[in-house]
Amino acid sequence: MARVTLDHIRHAYGPNPKSEKDYALKEVHHEWNDGGAYALLGPSGCGKTSLLNIISGLIQPSEGRILFDGQDVTNLPTQQRNIAQVFQFPVIYDTMTVYDNLAFPLRNRGVAEADVDRRVREILEMIDLSGWAKRRARGLTADQKQKISLGRGLVRSDVNAILFDEPLTVIDPHMKWVLRSQLKRLHKQFGFTMVYVTHDQTEALTFADKVVVMYDGEIVQIGTPAELFERPSHTFVGYFIGSPGMNFMPAKVEGNTVRVGEHALTLDYAPKTSSAAKVELGIRPEFIRIGREGMPVTVSKVEDIGRQKIVRAQFAGQPIAIVVPEDEEIPADPRVTFEPSGISIYADSWRAGREA
Numbered sequence: 001m002a003r004v005t006l007d008h009i010r011h012a013y014g015p016n017p018k019s020e021k022d023y024a025l026k027e028v029h030h031e032w033n034d035g036g037a038y039a040l041l042g043p044s045g046c047g048k049t050s051l052l053n054i055i056s057g058l059i060q061p062s063e064g065r066i067l068f069d070g071q072d073v074t075n076l077p078t079q080q081r082n083i084a085q086v087f088q089f090p091v092i093y094d095t096m097t098v099y100d101n102l103a104f105p106l107r108n109r110g111v112a113e114a115d116v117d118r119r120v121r122e123i124l125e126m127i128d129l130s131g132w133a134k135r136r137a138r139g140l141t142a143d144q145k146q147k148i149s150l151g152r153g154l155v156r157s158d159v160n161a162i163l164f165d166e167p168l169t170v171i172d173p174h175m176k177w178v179l180r181s182q183l184k185r186l187h188k189q190f191g192f193t194m195v196y197v198t199h200d201q202t203e204a205l206t207f208a209d210k211v212v213v214m215y216d217g218e219i220v221q222i223g224t225p226a227e228l229f230e231r232p233s234h235t236f237v238g239y240f241i242g243s244p245g246m247n248f249m250p251a252k253v254e255g256n257t258v259r260v261g262e263h264a265l266t267l268d269y270a271p272k273t274s275s276a277a278k279v280e281l282g283i284r285p286e287f288i289r290i291g292r293e294g295m296p297v298t299v300s301k302v303e304d305i306g307r308q309k310i311v312r313a314q315f316a317g318q319p320i321a322i323v324v325p326e327d328e329e330i331p332a333d334p335r336v337t338f339e340p341s342g343i344s345i346y347a348d349s350w351r352a353g354r355e356a
């Protein structure tokens with residue numbers, strides 16, 4: 001498996017890009033660890049597939065280089081990059097048996113038949129198709145065919161990376177969960193470098209050890225699920241990760257005091273914001289406490305979501321969401337406090353650091 005270096009990559013589909021908006025992928029400059037499991041997460045059109053296709057060699061970036069273990073592969077075609085790919089829809093040979101489909105990538109490379117057999121049996125078990133080994137792929141369900149595609153992606157252990165493009169779209173919800181957990185287990189066991197495209201946050205957060213959040217052609221944050229939850233670098237991450245997403249409200253910062261409407265909160269640091277920036281306070285619904293003390297709110301609605309409730313309320317003229325345990329009593333004259341560690345300050349959408 002390989003370390004993947006994305007060296008100042010930019011991509012425009014049209015000729016002669018002039019401004020930022022002409023680029024489907026703006027500057028991407030990162031190094032992904034050998035053996036890392038990365039999920040590319042973001043809404044439709046944010047550039048996930050473009051980036052994956054640049055890694056696989058299906059498209060050549062307009063600018064920048066891509067390196068596997070320090071070796072420049074920018075101009076190599078897909079076949080010479082030694083990668084495995086799993087697409088959204090099954091890519092298998094209908095006339096071959098399930099077993100032969102899985103054996104194909106190994107036999108193609110001249111792997112000894114005893115090793116082929118051992119590996120194929122392991123994979124058959126993992127995708128729960130051991131009983132189907134001798135059946136021809138034709139006539140299997142879309143779900144089963146996609147499991148074979150996944151198996152083919154995982155069967156070789158000598159590839160630089162395994163790339164997945166929304167591979168679980170056609171899989172039924174229960175099986176999705178099973179396969180996701182198995183992918184994670186396999187990753188731990190074999191240390192594959194995996195890049196997994198999805199627009200489903202649950203899929204990304206359960207699969208990956210690093211989630212790469214993309215928005216409008218840019219990587220806005222690479223982090224562990226906990227980092228994305230606790231310290232979103234960009235308002236988009238706050239909004240996109242979590243259900244409901246982070247609350248944002250216009251704010252003013254003076255030293256370590258932040259003002260929201262008529263309320264003043266004291267932080268244990270002075271956020272770095274310029275006077276011209278659009279400043280917002282961000283706090284996740286899980287970090288707001290509701291009770292008899294603090295700042296007044298008007299509750300408009302309470303939604304029951306099982307073991308928790310979502311309280312929708314108005315605070316300083318802004319709609320906010322608060323997550324509370326299901327048995328929590330909401331007083332007649334409700335007030336809120338914000339957990340200081342859960343507060344982030346954003347200046348022009350980016351999380352403000354500490355004043356030096």
Ligand SMILES: Nc1ncnc2c1ncn2[C@@H]1O[C@H](COP(=O)(O)OP(=O)(O)OP(=O)(O)O)[C@@H](O)[C@H]1O
Pocket residue numbers: 013014024042043044045046047048049050051199
């Ligand atoms: N072949 C192409 N020619 C021109 N523009 C393209 C092409 N492929 C993608 N784009 C544009 O590039 C941008 C990024 O698209 P991309 O498919 O990479 O996004 P995505 O995040 O994978 O979206 P989705 O989840 O819908 O697949 C979009 O604005 C899209 O319209």
